[in-house]
Amino acid sequence: MGNTELKKTNQSWSPVRANSVANQIVMQVREALFSGKFQPGDLLGSEKDLAAQFDVSRITVRDALRTLETMGIIEIRVGAGGGARIAEGNLDYFSDALAVQFKLAGVTEREILDMQVAIEGTGAELAALNRSRENLEELTELLEEAESVIDSPADFTDAGQRFHLAVVEASGNRALIAQFRALRYVVWPQNAQRAKREIAENAQKIHRQLFAFIEAQDSEAARKLMIDHLASIRAVSFSGTAEDTANGLICC
Amino acid sequence: MGNTELKKTNQSWSPVRANSVANQIVMQVREALFSGKFQPGDLLGSEKDLAAQFDVSRITVRDALRTLETMGIIEIRVGAGGGARIAEGNLDYFSDALAVQFKLAGVTEREILDMQVAIEGTGAELAALNRSRENLEELTELLEEAESVIDSPADFTDAGQRFHLAVVEASGNRALIAQFRALRYVVWPQNAQRAKREIAENAQKIHRQLFAFIEAQDSEAARKLMIDHLASIRAVSFSGTAEDTANGLICC
C-alpha cells in the first residue's frame, strides 16, 4: 500500500470504490489541474516515475492513467521522452461520453432536438453579436460552396452542416461550440443526405437570410430564424412524410 | 497477443493508439451497446471471464474496463456475484468530464453564463409547456422552503439552486437536465452564498413570478423572465460591486 497523500475533500463523484489507490491518484491529478498547478502540455512523467512518486506499483499507476486519459485530462505517448502529459482540450472523448450517456439514459430524438434548438438558437444570437470579419468571410465561403454543390445531396448536406457549425463558432463561445459538436455527433446518423434539389434551394435561402441577420448584427432575428429553421426540421423528423420533405423544410 | 475479432470499422475516436488490444475491446463493447446488443444491468462478466473470452491477459481486460468505466458504459462491483455490468446512465461522470474540458479549453465564466442562459431559458420554456402536477407541487414546496430560510443566506442559496434545477427538470428533457447539472457543477464555486436579505426577497419574487408563468403554461414569458433573471446575475458577476449586489439582482 502506498502513501498517496490523499485529500479526503473529494465530492460529487463516483461514490463506489472512490477510495481505491488508483482513484486517489486520479483525484490528486484532477485537483492539481483545477487548482492551476498544471497546464496543458505539462509532463506528469512515465509510468515508472509515477509509480515511484506515489510509491505504488506500475499497474496501479496504469489504472489511474487509463482513467485520466479517458477523462481527457492526459495524453500518453510511447517511446523516449514520452509518458503522460496534461492534454490540450480534446472534445472527442467528451462527445463520445455524451453520446453514451444519452444512449444509456434512453434520451429520445425529440429531447435532443430541443437541446439543439437551445444551443443553435443561442449560437445564432451570439454569432450576430460577436461575429468577426473572419467569421463573415468563412460563412460566405461556405454559402458559395453549398451553392456550387446544390445538386449533390451528400455534398450539400455536408456543406450545410459546416455552415451551421460555422455559425455557432462565430458566437465565439467555446462551451456552445463543444456542445454543438457533441450533439451533431449524436444526431448525425438521422438526418444525413436527405436534401433533394428543391429542399436544398430552400435551405440555401434560409442560410443566406441567416447570414444577412448575422452580418447586420440583428441577434433577435437570427435567433428566431434559426429556431424556426430547426423547428421545421423537427416537424419533418417526426411526421416523416414525403410531402413534408418535399415542402423543402429540411436542410442538413 | 489475442484474437479479439476486432472490426476495423471504428471512427471518430482516439486517433492515437487506437489499435491497442485494450482499445479494441473497448470499441467492441461500445459498438455492441449502440447496436442494441446490451441493456443497462446486463452482465459482461468478471475480469477472468473476459480475459478468457477475448483470449488476452487480465491486465489488458483491466485497461479496457477502466476506460469503459470512466466513459460511464459499465459499472464494476467487487465480490462474489460482482464483475462488470452495463451501467445505468450516470451523469456525474459526464458532468465531471465537461468540467474538465472547460478547464482545459480555458472557457471563461462569461462563456459558461451564456451557455447557462441557453439551457435554462429553454428549460423554463419547455417547463411551461410540459410541467406535470407533480412538478408544480415540487416547485411550490421549494418556494415555501426558500421562504422559510430567507434569512439564512446559505440555506436560501441552496433552496434557490434546487428551484432552478426543478424548473429544468419540469421540462422533462433529460438532455437539458444533464447539461444543467454539469453546468451547475462548473459554476457552483462562483456564486455560492451571496444572498443577503433584500437580495433573497427579490430572488424569491422572481421565482414566484416564474412559477406563475410555468403554471399558466406561458412558455414565452417564462423563458424571457428566466433569461432576464440570469442576465442580471451575470451583470453582477462581472461588475462585482457592492451596489449591484445590494440592488438585489442576484439570487443563487
Next chain:
DNA sequence: ATGTTCAAATTATTATATCATTATATGAAA
C-alpha cells in the same frame, strides 16, 4: 555541413503469477 540510416535507450503494452482486500452468498445457530 547536411541529410540518412541504424542502433540503442526509453517507454508503453501485454502477459503470468501471487497475494490482499472486499463483497456476496451460504448455512448454521439462536
Next chain:
DNA sequence: TTTCATATAATGATATAATAATTTGAACAT
C-alpha cells in the same frame, strides 16, 4: 426469522518479464 460466522468469488494491488513502438543520437555517406 433473524443473526452471525464462514466460504467463495471477484476486484485491488504487487512483482517480474518479455514485447512492441517510438525517439534520440551517433555513425555514416553524400
